[in-house]
Amino acid sequence: MFTQSDLFTLVNAAPARGVSIYMPTHTGGPETRQDPIRFKNLITEAHGKLVAASLRKHEADELLAPANALIDDDAFWRHQNQGLALFLGADGSQYRYTVPLAFSEQVHIEPDFYVKPLLPLLAIDGEFAVLTMTADAVHLYDAAKYTMVEDRSAELPGGATDDLDDDKETRVQGSPAARPHTGGYSSATTQAYGETPPDWRKTALDEWVGKVASAVDRHLADRAIPLVLIADPELTGQFKKRTNLGEQLAGTVETNPAALDIEKLHATAYEVVRPRFEAGQRAALERAAQLLADGPTKVAVTIGEVVRAAFQGRVDALLLTAGAEELGRFDEMTDAVETHSEPGTSVVDLTEYATVRTLENKGDVYILQPEEIAGLFESQVAPTSIAVLRY
Numbered sequence: 505m506f507t508q509s510d511l512f513t514l515v516n517a518a519p520a521r522g523v524s525i526y527m528p529t530h531t532g533g534p535e536t537r538q539d540p541i542r543f544k545n546l547i548t549e550a551h552g553k554l555v556a557a558s559l560r561k562h563e564a565d566e567l568l569a570p571a572n573a574l575i576d577d578d579a580f581w582r583h584q585n586q587g588l589a590l591f592l593g594a595d596g597s598q599y600r601y602t603v604p605l606a607f608s609e610q611v612h613i614e615p616d617f618y619v620k621p622l623l624p625l626l627a628i629d630g631e632f633a634v635l636t637m638t639a640d641a642v643h644l645y646d647a648a649k650y651t652m653v654e655d656r657s658a659e660l661p662g663g664a665t666d667d668l669d670d671d672k673e674t675r676v677q678g679s680p681a682a683r684p685h686t687g688g689y690s691s692a693t694t695q696a697y698g699e700t701p702p703d704w705r706k707t708a709l710d711e712w713v714g715k716v717a718s719a720v721d722r723h724l725a726d727r728a729i730p731l732v733l734i735a736d737p738e739l740t741g742q743f744k745k746r747t748n749l750g751e752q753l754a755g756t757v758e759t760n761p762a763a764l765d766i767e768k769l770h771a772t773a774y775e776v777v778r779p780r781f782e783a784g785q786r787a788a789l790e791r792a793a794q795l796l797a798d799g800p801t802k803v804a805v806t807i808g809e810v811v812r813a814a815f816q817g818r819v820d821a822l823l824l825t826a827g828a829e830e831l832g833r834f835d836e837m838t839d840a841v842e843t844h845s846e847p848g849t850s851v852v853d854l855t856e857y858a859t860v861r862t863l864e865n866k867g868d869v870y871i872l873q874p875e876e877i878a879g880l881f882e883s884q885v886a887p888t889s890i891a892v893l894r895y
Contacts, residue, residue: 506601510599511619511622511860513599515617515619515860523612524589524590524591524612524614524619526608540575543588583602586604586653588603589607589621593617603622603625605648607621627824627869628781628784631648632774633729634732635743636733636769637713638663638736644720647774652766652770658719709742730752732776735756740756757776785870789823789876789880791821791892792880803892804891807855807887810891811861813893815836818891820894822869825871825888826874829888831846834854
């Protein structure tokens, strides 16, 4: 999965020449056999762009070697999500992410890595997690508004039934009641050597839930995303007692998850987190509207104002139009902002820059439809971004 920490790693890598490849991938069906072929075509495109950018053929081959090594890696292609992002630097750096977001096919050759397609995953409504628990199995999923895929990187324990069977075997072997005897024991005498079956089942189940809670807590420790738990009432209650997620646990659904298919699980979980996402977005819009009415002192509207405020760490919430792009340059030494209509040397997407800086300084980012931002203005012509400022 892709986290803010991953974003900052990519931004700070800053290779003199970076290759960024994006493509949609598939988790099943005949399309999975086509993914390596599409990937190979994108590598060929990247090679052509590198040579066109004055790299020698052998230098381009060397830079793209890690990508070529993945083409025939069956295990790699069997464990995909909705999208693949691969980054290769001329300095030998390489990063790859499988994420629950279907990208369009893209190849970018430029200084630094091109990270904008990943930014929706870090918006307030971009991602959440779903945990399903039964006595037989536990699963953790990465989810977004339209997708949900199992996260197999979490080190979760096996099913509770495994622990219960192991615990029962240990108790039977170690109990004096299991030894040969000639006299009859009453049930009260036998149970004096240990807990009754319901007691040890409850103890073993509680210990298992504790293992699950610890694993999930660790896995989500550096990811500020909400979690939805779907389990029966008993497991739900025990998990709440054992987890340290606090408000990160957005809610629970007390039902048997084994009775729901993946689409129903996703829809059920999204209904839990949707009010949280919508409330935050609505509050940000209302706050921006109020600040615009009061005066421009705590809100930035032009791209120059937004970029400067983001660089200075003053953006509390950035409202960004979906698909927005503002090409230009920003000089961090002089605070000078230039806008350009065409890509060129040292030209960057200023909305991408503002988004990254906002996230680095613990601000929130909301990606909205154009009409939602336009609704804050009397004119139909609205800015691509609005920044609510801390000061």
